[in-house]
Amino acid sequence: MNKCSDNSHWEALVSCPHSSTALPPLLLLPGLYCFDFQPNPMILREIAWKQMTPKGNIGMSIAEGHFRGMKELLSTMEPETDANDVKELKQRTHMLCARFLGGAWKTVPLDQLRISRIKGGMSNMLFLCRLSEAHRPIRNEPDKVLLRVYFNPETESHLVAESVIFTLLSERHLGPKLYGIFSGGRLEEYIPSRPLTCREIALPAMSSKIAKRLSKVHQLEVPIWKEPDYICDALQRWLCQLMNTPTGQNSFLLPSRYSQWAPAQLTCKDIARELDHLR
Structure with a gap:
């Protein structure tokens, strides 16, 4: 489910890494998180941008x-x-x-x-x-x-x-x-x-x-997305970028020392099939 939560505000207290006290409440604005805990990049950028702007006369x-x-x-x-x-x-x-x-x-x-x-x-x-x-x-x-x-x-x-x-x-x-x-x-x-x-x-x-x-x-209890899909998603993106690059290679010769376990040549289609199998 990817629908964003309602307009209520949520507060998250994060422990300060160099102090025994807690940081001031971090206000999570509406739309920052969705029900699947995927962050909204546009709102994150807006919040971070505002937090970066100095309140005092420091620089411009x-x-x-x-x-x-x-x-x-x-x-x-x-x-x-x-x-x-x-x-x-x-x-x-x-x-x-x-x-x-x-x-x-x-x-x-x-x-x-x-x-x-x-x-x-x-x-x-x-x-x-x-x-x-x-x-x-x-x-x-x-x-x-x-x-x-x-x-x-x-x-x-x-x-x-x-x-x-x-x-x-x-x-x-x-x-x-x-x-x-x-x-x-x-x-x-x-x-x-x-x-x-x-x-x-x-x-x-x-x-x-x-x-x-x-x-x-x-062993840490971390409030983040738990599905182990980061590596496969990253490999899929990189593979698509490679296949869509005009000067990119579509096949690769593997070193002979791997001949006992792998083919002599590997293509982008081979890698795509391997990714599908891993998923």
């Missing part, structure tokens, strides 16, 4: 159209461009950090806000945002955060579910703290680290630790 108002979207802005940047040289990016980042973090982030001058690109994201762009040594935190706000900007077209339709999961993982100390969610991305705790290599993941001791952590994630 997004609602007035003075800033381009973060995603649009970043898509025009050259890969090796220093983020600190892009004034609009610094202004936009300053506004987000000031709104969500407060404290020293509200008063830091642009020339004392440092932004550096973190490479390695597959579907997101990541930036380390930090205060300079001359401008230190006032209270308990962090002096550095991770800015994540979504570039995966599939992310927006699953933004509510992803945000709920991320918040719960943060609250259970299974993930970084969540400082803010905005239309097109979020602000997270910055944890100095690096990805595990394939060799490290294959180590029995490491695999055992990963499995134990993953089991805790799977």
